[in-house]
Amino acid sequence: MKILLMGHPNVGKSVFFNRLTGANVTESNYPGTTVDYTKGWMKIEGEDVEIVDVPGTFSLDPKDRAEEVAVAMLHENRDAKVISVIDASKIERGIYLALEIIEEGYPLVIALNMRDVAEDKNIVIDADRLERILGIPVVSTVAIAGEGIKELVSRLKEAKPVNVEDIIANAANASTTESVADAGGAA
Amino acid sequence: MKKKLSEMDYGEQGIVTEIEKGLQKRVAGMGIRVGKNLRMVTKQPIKGPFDVVVDEAETSLGLDMAGKITVEVTK
Numbered sequence: 409m410k411i412l413l414m415g416h417p418n419v420g421k422s423v424f425f426n427r428l429t430g431a432n433v434t435e436s437n438y439p440g441t442t443v444d445y446t447k448g449w450m451k452i453e454g455e456d457v458e459i460v461d462v463p464g465t466f467s468l469d470p471k472d473r474a475e476e477v478a479v480a481m482l483h484e485n486r487d488a489k490v491i492s493v494i495d496a497s498k499i500e501r502g503i504y505l506a507l508e509i510i511e512e513g514y515p516l517v518i519a520l521n522m523r524d525v526a527e528d529k530n531i532v533i534d535a536d537r538l539e540r541i542l543g544i545p546v547v548s549t550v551a552i553a554g555e556g557i558k559e560l561v562s563r564l565k566e567a568k569p570v571n572v573e574d575i576i577a578n579a580a581n582a583s584t585t586e587s588v589a590d591a592g593g594a595a
Numbered sequence: 596m597k598k599k600l601s602e603m604d605y606g607e608q609g610i611v612t613e614i615e616k617g618l619q620k621r622v623a624g625m626g627i628r629v630g631k632n633l634r635m636v637t638k639q640p641i642k643g644p645f646d647v648v649v650d651e652a653e654t655s656l657g658l659d660m661a662g663k664i665t666v667e668v669t670k
Contacts, residue, residue, distance in 0.1 A: 467624030498652035501626040529651060 410458045410485055411564070414478065414509065415493035416502060417464030420521045422446075423551040424493055425461040428561070445481065452561060460485075466501070468508045482509065489567050490516045491560070496526035496533055496548070507572065510544075515567035518546045519560055524553070541578045543570045596668050600633075601645065601661035608634040608670050615663035622664070625654045633666065 413421045429448030446461045465478035482490070490509055494502030499520070510516055520526075520535055539546040545563040549556030597612060611631045614622060626649045627633065636653065637646035643658040656664075 467620070469620050469624070471621065495652075498626070498650070500650050501624060501652065504624055504626070531651065 409452075409455060410460065410488040412460050412462050412482060412485060412488050412490045413493060414462045414482065414490050414505070415464060415521075416466055416495065416498075416505065417474075419464070419493045419495040419502070420551040421464065421493045422461055424491065424519065424521075424549075424557070425459060427551060427554060427557050428459050445477065452564065460488075465505070467505055468512070482512075482514070488514070489564060490514045491519055491564075492516050493519045493521050493551075496520040496523050497529050497531055499526075499531075499533060506542075507575070510542075510570055510575070511572050513569045515569050516544050517560065517564055517567045518542070518544065519551075519556070520546060520548045521551050523548045523555070524550050537582065541582050542575055543578065544568070597665055598668060599662050600635075600647070600656065600664040600666050601643070601658055603635045603638070603645075603666060603668065605635055605638050607668050608632065609666035609668040611664060612667045613665040618660060618663045622656070622660065626650055626652060627654065627656075627664070632669075 413424055415421050425446060425448065428450050445463060448459050450457055450459055460481065462481050463474040463478045465475040468479050468482070470476040470479050492502070492506040492509060494506065506516060506518055520533055526533065533548070535546045535548050545566045547556050547560045547563060549560060551557065603609065609632070611627060611629050611633065614627070614629060631649055633647045633649045635645065636648050639645070643661060644655040645661045646653055646655045
């Protein structure tokens with residue numbers, strides 16, 4: 409099995425990579441560091457799994473060399489699972505990229521990383537609710553502290569391709585049930 | 596009042612009303628879409644870049660991009 413770590417630049421993909429593979433690599437925030445991508449191996453329930461640290465990209469519409477590499481790597485690995493690493497404090501654009509990958513039919517797990525940073529900005533995300541809407545596992549993590557990594561790995565097997573139409577329907581449902589619940593609370 | 600994002604002053608805030616075709620997909624990944632509220636936080640003289648805050652997240656745009664985004668300034 410192959411797993412691709414995908415997400416925007418500077419969301420913690422390489423930290424995840426090091427946590428998962430145990431590789432001792434020095435990291436730097438210098439833009440473009442990961443254009444030469446890294447890959448490593450880990451064992452999940454006895455199975456050898458290849459992990460690829462894909463260069464950061466904002467969308468599947470490449471704007472520079474690093475993004476081209478990222479998109480090419482995704483397309484070369486049609487049978488891979490994707491861990492979509494999202495900066496929880498900038499969730500909307502993260503979800504945008506995740507949805508683009510979902511649309512292409514990849515099984516996906518979302519890591520809502522930097523939960524601590526988001527909380528500092530008074531952003532609290534209901535991961536369970538997001539999970540129900542998207543129909544895929546959503547795990548809150550703080551990768552540098554190692555929080556949530558085990559849960560993320562254990563839920564990789566639940567990753568499956570989802571139809572975007574279903575997500576839209578779920579989102580519409582979620583907003584109506586929410587307003588019903590609010591009305592009930594008010595009464 | 597409507598103006599181009601590149602004409603906004605430091606500290607001004609507004610809602611995106613129009614993005615030139617061809618640019619829409621490029622900025623969508625950065626969280627900029629029609630209907631989004633944004634605030635100018637840093638504006639470098641001459642050719643930019645322009646830093647704006649959208650949904651509590653900062654993003655920067657070059658002059659060519661900023662000139663293709665129309666904003667209804669609210670304050």
